[in-house]
Amino acid sequence: MITDSKTNRKRKSLFQYMKQNYMLYLFLAPAIILTIIFKYIPMYGSIIAFKDFSPMKGIWGSDWVGFDHFTKFLTSPNFGDIFMNTLKLSVFGLVLGFPVPIILALMLNQVKRASIKKNIQLILYAPNFISVVVITGMLFIFLSPTGPINTILSFFMDKPISFMSDPDAFVSIYILSGIWQGAGWASIIYVAALSNVDPQLHDAATIDGASLLQRVKHIDLPTLKPMMAVLFILAAGGIMGIGFEKAYLMQTAMNIPTSEIIATYVYKVGLQAGDYAYSSAVGLFNSIINVILLIFVNYVVKKLNEGEGLY
Template sequence: MADGRAAAEQLDMPAATLEEVAPSAAGVSKSRKPAKQTWAVAIRKDWRLYSLLALPILYFIIFRYLPMAGNVIAFRKFQPGGSIWGEYWVGLTYIQQFINDPTFWNVFKNTIILGALTLIFSFPMPIIFALLLNELRSKKFKRIVQSISYLPHFMSVVIVAGMIFQLTSLQGTFNQLLAPLTGGAINFMQQADWFRPIYVSSDVWQSMGWGAILYLAALTTIDETLYEAARIDGANRLQQTRHITLPGLAPIIMTLLVLNIGSFMAVGFEKILLLYNPLVYPTADVISTYLYRVGILSNNFSYAAAIGLFESIIGLTLVLSANALSKRLVGTSLW
């Protein structure tokens, strides 16, 4: 077949056509290929390489695939201390239970709202930040700004939560700044209305600098001659950004958008768990925090597993569809 292709290229003719006219040639080259290696041969020859795989594969089976299979308890009665696969089948009981659970629908709504707000605010900010950095002439200033902007990414979510409590406390900076406007101190972390703005703005703070790295890398790969040509054509800097820079960034933007849509439902569970309290549940409680309370704090493992499975399936569906969409629209795919 390889020979056929090469010949077709020389003849400037599609390979398929050539195979049709000369099926014998393709047949001959196929028979020349070495026989497909069997597993036994491959393992005997390369057993040392396969032995390196043993521990990691064991890891994936135990800590990744067993829990996936463990979701079977969403359909089986589970008793703490009993079998991890549950005791007996209960069918769709737990699925029906959460479909009829008003709290579930509230946390579902909260998850979608927080996911959407994060996508709207946290996704574009690194792009804008990278574009602004790109306009700096001083390399040194650029490097300093960048280095500082990564810093929040390396902080434990516990520290981030601690800082949020500090800034939003009754005596904190936010209240000091707002005091002339509001008259009195606002107890930010006790008010449901404030949870979303605080959550999203802290997310932007954490992710903006780090998120810009890939865009900055992509910016350096854009062909400098394109800008020169545009300048000769009289394009100003804004036009250059619109017609050269942004199209140059489009593939990486698409890829990251797919990844972000895929993790849409995986809102910052740990941060919410650290920040929320019953007073802000109406806006702060999300699927993962709810199932954590139902499952681990109240021991309804099967019910919580049913909710978790539902969430994972939505997550998987989102990645697959976002990827299919990006493949069709811009031809970039994650795999």
């Protein structure tokens, strides 16, 4: 009886709180509704990953096949190559790309003149607003055998290098171009966090004889540490979630061995070949790996970061 009365009091107080702050919930309602419509309701379609889906029969009319599509993908001859290609692009992109926005933010924080700082930020942020199609076109132009890169290399080499047709060069081109395009924009959140650092801390440290690196280490980095932990967890959680657009546009007949990833494979099998059930199973497999990585990385970061994590 005591437990029931406590539960009733909690429910009553929660109802009173919601009634008093109903405007806040009204502001929150559109985001919740859109999330349910575009994120949760589409999960219903994941059922076709376990069925021999036929558009004529519909989702419920199609025959149930269980984990047959997953088994087919895991035992396919190209599973190892596709999985490792996706993992390489993701891991190398995370390891090489994650520190760059932090370094840029720390460097921008040292620029004292506002006009110069704004111009530098404009240059760094601009690539983010260039579409993936344009970026890929620029790569094909600059790295073509007759492009400016090979023109410069011709002074040192006899033959031009066909970068976009070289499977070994694909990973480097993909990652470096991605860092160039997104690092400046990704540094915004770190620049905003550093703007909250009290300048008196730097002044006091300078008076005490601290060098620039010491001030960055003991003042700036501790300020960024919680933000770095959260963003790293989110980045690691989406480590297998590479968008297919850029990889697909950069693909050529010669670099397929290293450019074929899960996302491009799903696109080709699902939309081009029309095998919707099998492609859904492959996509669901990729999502499950992402969730497992998110939980694991969050656990590790919380252990190393004194309990501070995503959740």
